[in-house]
Amino acid sequence: MRNAALTLGVIAGVIGLIVGFFSYGYTVFIEEFGEVGDIAHQVDNIALVRGAALLSPILAIAGGAMARSQNIAAGVLLLASAAGMMWAFGFGVFTMFPIAMAGLGGLLALLARQPDAH
Template identity: 70%
Template sequence: MRNAALTLGLIGGVLAMIVGFFGYGYTEFVSRNGAIGDFGTQVDHPMVIKVASFLAPILAIAGAAMARSQNIPAGVLMLASALGIYVAFGFGVFTMFPIAMCGLGGILALAARQPDSH
Protein backbone atom coordinates (compact mmCIF):
# COMPACT_ATOMS: atom_id res chain seq x y z
CA MET A 1 0.00 0.00 0.00
CA ARG A 2 2.91 2.35 0.60
CA ASN A 3 4.11 1.90 -2.97
CA ALA A 4 0.63 2.67 -4.27
CA ALA A 5 0.52 5.78 -2.05
CA LEU A 6 3.90 6.86 -3.40
CA THR A 7 2.79 6.44 -7.01
CA LEU A 8 -0.57 8.14 -6.54
CA GLY A 9 1.02 11.02 -4.65
CA LEU A 10 3.61 11.62 -7.36
CA ILE A 11 1.08 11.53 -10.19
CA GLY A 12 -1.37 13.69 -8.22
CA GLY A 13 1.39 16.16 -7.37
CA VAL A 14 2.46 16.52 -10.99
CA LEU A 15 -1.14 17.04 -12.09
CA ALA A 16 -1.62 19.55 -9.26
CA MET A 17 1.49 21.35 -10.48
CA ILE A 18 -0.02 21.71 -13.95
CA VAL A 19 -3.29 23.04 -12.49
CA GLY A 20 -1.26 25.34 -10.24
CA PHE A 21 0.73 26.79 -13.15
CA PHE A 22 -2.44 27.76 -14.94
CA GLY A 23 -4.19 29.01 -11.79
CA TYR A 24 -1.27 31.17 -10.72
CA GLY A 25 -0.70 32.39 -14.26
CA TYR A 26 -4.34 33.35 -14.70
CA THR A 27 -4.48 35.41 -11.50
CA GLU A 28 -1.20 37.16 -12.39
CA PHE A 29 -2.33 37.86 -15.95
CA VAL A 30 -5.61 39.41 -14.84
CA SER A 31 -3.97 41.45 -12.05
CA ARG A 32 -1.38 42.89 -14.47
CA ASN A 33 -3.63 43.42 -17.51
CA GLY A 34 -7.02 44.02 -15.93
CA ALA A 35 -10.31 42.33 -16.70
CA ILE A 36 -11.04 41.37 -20.29
CA GLY A 37 -14.78 41.71 -20.51
CA ASP A 38 -16.62 38.75 -19.07
CA PHE A 39 -13.84 36.34 -20.01
CA GLY A 40 -10.96 37.51 -17.84
CA THR A 41 -12.36 38.64 -14.52
CA GLN A 42 -10.33 38.30 -11.36
CA VAL A 43 -11.20 35.53 -8.91
CA ASP A 44 -12.58 36.45 -5.47
CA HIS A 45 -9.45 35.51 -3.52
CA PRO A 46 -6.37 35.47 -5.79
CA MET A 47 -3.95 34.93 -2.90
CA VAL A 48 -5.70 31.66 -2.00
CA ILE A 49 -5.19 30.49 -5.60
CA LYS A 50 -1.53 31.52 -5.55
CA VAL A 51 -0.75 29.87 -2.21
CA ALA A 52 -2.56 26.65 -3.15
CA SER A 53 -0.87 26.64 -6.57
CA PHE A 54 2.48 26.68 -4.81
CA LEU A 55 1.86 24.52 -1.74
CA ALA A 56 -0.47 21.75 -2.94
CA PRO A 57 1.97 20.15 -5.42
CA ILE A 58 4.82 20.41 -2.91
CA LEU A 59 2.75 18.75 -0.19
CA ALA A 60 1.69 15.94 -2.53
CA ILE A 61 5.19 15.23 -3.82
CA ALA A 62 6.76 15.49 -0.35
CA GLY A 63 4.09 13.14 1.01
CA ALA A 64 4.74 10.71 -1.81
CA ALA A 65 8.46 10.80 -1.11
CA MET A 66 7.83 9.95 2.55
CA ALA A 67 5.19 7.27 1.93
CA ARG A 68 7.53 4.29 2.19
CA SER A 69 9.29 5.30 5.39
CA GLN A 70 6.91 7.58 7.32
CA ASN A 71 3.38 6.69 6.33
CA ILE A 72 1.40 8.80 8.82
CA PRO A 73 2.98 12.20 8.00
CA ALA A 74 2.93 11.25 4.32
CA GLY A 75 -0.79 10.53 4.43
CA VAL A 76 -1.49 13.79 6.22
CA LEU A 77 0.51 15.77 3.65
CA MET A 78 -1.26 14.15 0.70
CA LEU A 79 -4.68 14.70 2.25
CA ALA A 80 -3.76 18.33 2.96
CA SER A 81 -2.77 18.68 -0.68
CA ALA A 82 -6.08 17.27 -1.87
CA LEU A 83 -7.96 19.60 0.47
CA GLY A 84 -5.92 22.59 -0.71
CA ILE A 85 -6.68 21.86 -4.35
CA TYR A 86 -10.36 21.46 -3.56
CA VAL A 87 -10.60 24.66 -1.51
CA ALA A 88 -8.71 26.79 -4.02
CA PHE A 89 -9.98 25.43 -7.32
CA GLY A 90 -13.10 23.44 -6.48
CA PHE A 91 -13.99 20.08 -8.00
CA GLY A 92 -14.01 20.20 -11.78
CA VAL A 93 -12.78 18.53 -14.90
CA PHE A 94 -9.15 19.60 -14.38
CA THR A 95 -9.00 19.08 -10.63
CA MET A 96 -10.84 15.80 -10.16
CA PHE A 97 -7.82 13.61 -10.86
CA PRO A 98 -5.30 15.50 -8.70
CA ILE A 99 -7.82 15.58 -5.84
CA ALA A 100 -8.68 11.90 -6.22
CA MET A 101 -5.08 10.72 -6.56
CA CYS A 102 -3.74 12.80 -3.68
CA GLY A 103 -6.72 11.84 -1.51
CA LEU A 104 -6.50 8.14 -2.27
CA GLY A 105 -2.72 8.21 -1.83
CA GLY A 106 -3.20 9.83 1.57
CA ILE A 107 -5.79 7.27 2.64
CA LEU A 108 -3.60 4.39 1.50
CA ALA A 109 -0.59 5.82 3.33
CA LEU A 110 -2.60 6.18 6.53
CA ALA A 111 -4.01 2.67 6.18
CA ALA A 112 -0.59 1.03 5.67
CA ARG A 113 0.38 -0.68 8.91
CA GLN A 114 3.64 -2.33 7.98
CA PRO A 115 6.21 -1.87 5.23
CA ASP A 116 5.43 -3.39 1.85
CA SER A 117 7.02 -6.75 1.15
CA HIS A 118 9.70 -6.71 -1.49
Protein backbone atom coordinates in the same frame (compact mmCIF):
# COMPACT_ATOMS: atom_id res chain seq x y z
CA MET B 1 -0.24 0.13 -0.06
CA ARG B 2 2.70 2.39 0.62
CA ASN B 3 3.95 1.97 -2.93
CA ALA B 4 0.50 2.88 -4.27
CA ALA B 5 0.47 5.98 -2.04
CA LEU B 6 3.92 6.91 -3.32
CA THR B 7 2.86 6.59 -6.96
CA LEU B 8 -0.46 8.38 -6.52
CA GLY B 9 1.17 11.20 -4.56
CA VAL B 10 3.88 11.89 -7.10
CA ILE B 11 1.45 11.76 -10.04
CA ALA B 12 -1.03 14.01 -8.19
CA GLY B 13 1.78 16.45 -7.47
CA VAL B 14 2.91 16.62 -11.09
CA ILE B 15 -0.63 17.18 -12.37
CA GLY B 16 -1.15 19.66 -9.52
CA LEU B 17 1.96 21.54 -10.66
CA ILE B 18 0.38 22.02 -14.08
CA VAL B 19 -2.93 23.19 -12.58
CA GLY B 20 -1.09 25.44 -10.14
CA PHE B 21 1.10 26.96 -12.81
CA PHE B 22 -1.87 27.95 -14.94
CA SER B 23 -3.92 29.13 -11.95
CA TYR B 24 -1.13 31.36 -10.72
CA GLY B 25 -0.53 32.62 -14.25
CA TYR B 26 -4.22 33.36 -14.72
CA THR B 27 -4.30 35.59 -11.63
CA VAL B 28 -1.18 37.44 -12.79
CA PHE B 29 -2.57 37.87 -16.31
CA ILE B 30 -5.87 39.31 -15.10
CA GLU B 31 -4.05 41.55 -12.61
CA GLU B 32 -1.73 42.84 -15.33
CA PHE B 33 -4.12 43.20 -18.29
CA GLY B 34 -7.50 43.52 -16.57
CA GLU B 35 -10.70 41.55 -16.85
CA VAL B 36 -12.02 40.60 -20.27
CA GLY B 37 -15.76 41.29 -20.46
CA ASP B 38 -17.77 38.22 -19.53
CA ILE B 39 -14.93 35.85 -20.44
CA ALA B 40 -12.24 36.29 -17.76
CA HIS B 41 -12.70 37.70 -14.26
CA GLN B 42 -10.29 37.90 -11.35
CA VAL B 43 -10.72 35.27 -8.65
CA ASP B 44 -12.19 36.29 -5.30
CA ASN B 45 -9.17 35.35 -3.19
CA ILE B 46 -5.94 35.83 -5.13
CA ALA B 47 -3.69 34.93 -2.19
CA LEU B 48 -5.52 31.63 -1.64
CA VAL B 49 -5.18 30.59 -5.29
CA ARG B 50 -1.53 31.60 -5.47
CA GLY B 51 -0.67 29.95 -2.15
CA ALA B 52 -2.42 26.70 -3.05
CA ALA B 53 -0.85 26.77 -6.52
CA LEU B 54 2.56 26.67 -4.85
CA LEU B 55 1.98 24.58 -1.73
CA SER B 56 -0.52 21.88 -2.70
CA PRO B 57 1.59 20.21 -5.40
CA ILE B 58 4.65 20.35 -3.17
CA LEU B 59 2.73 18.70 -0.33
CA ALA B 60 1.56 15.94 -2.69
CA ILE B 61 5.06 15.23 -4.00
CA ALA B 62 6.58 15.34 -0.50
CA GLY B 63 3.82 13.08 0.83
CA GLY B 64 4.34 10.62 -1.98
CA ALA B 65 8.08 10.61 -1.44
CA MET B 66 7.62 9.90 2.29
CA ALA B 67 4.98 7.19 1.87
CA ARG B 68 7.34 4.22 2.14
CA SER B 69 9.16 5.32 5.27
CA GLN B 70 6.79 7.62 7.18
CA ASN B 71 3.29 6.59 6.22
CA ILE B 72 1.37 8.67 8.79
CA ALA B 73 3.12 11.93 7.93
CA ALA B 74 2.79 11.11 4.23
CA GLY B 75 -0.94 10.48 4.59
CA VAL B 76 -1.44 13.79 6.37
CA LEU B 77 0.52 15.68 3.70
CA LEU B 78 -1.38 14.01 0.87
CA LEU B 79 -4.76 14.72 2.45
CA ALA B 80 -3.72 18.32 3.13
CA SER B 81 -2.73 18.64 -0.53
CA ALA B 82 -6.09 17.29 -1.70
CA ALA B 83 -7.94 19.61 0.68
CA GLY B 84 -5.88 22.61 -0.44
CA MET B 85 -6.55 21.97 -4.11
CA MET B 86 -10.23 21.42 -3.44
CA TRP B 87 -10.51 24.61 -1.37
CA ALA B 88 -8.59 26.87 -3.75
CA PHE B 89 -9.49 25.49 -7.17
CA GLY B 90 -12.73 23.60 -6.61
CA PHE B 91 -13.59 20.23 -8.13
CA GLY B 92 -13.66 20.40 -11.90
CA VAL B 93 -12.42 18.80 -15.07
CA PHE B 94 -8.79 19.84 -14.54
CA THR B 95 -8.64 19.27 -10.79
CA MET B 96 -10.55 16.02 -10.33
CA PHE B 97 -7.56 13.77 -10.96
CA PRO B 98 -4.98 15.45 -8.72
CA ILE B 99 -7.55 15.82 -5.91
CA ALA B 100 -8.72 12.22 -6.19
CA MET B 101 -5.19 10.82 -6.49
CA ALA B 102 -3.85 12.81 -3.55
CA GLY B 103 -6.89 11.90 -1.45
CA LEU B 104 -6.68 8.20 -2.26
CA GLY B 105 -2.93 8.20 -1.75
CA GLY B 106 -3.41 9.84 1.64
CA LEU B 107 -5.98 7.25 2.70
CA LEU B 108 -3.79 4.38 1.53
CA ALA B 109 -0.79 5.80 3.37
CA LEU B 110 -2.78 6.17 6.61
CA LEU B 111 -4.23 2.66 6.32
CA ALA B 112 -0.85 0.99 5.68
CA ARG B 113 -0.02 -0.98 8.83
CA GLN B 114 3.23 -2.64 7.90
CA PRO B 115 5.89 -2.09 5.28
CA ASP B 116 5.14 -3.42 1.81
CA ALA B 117 6.68 -6.78 0.88
CA HIS B 118 9.72 -6.45 -1.35
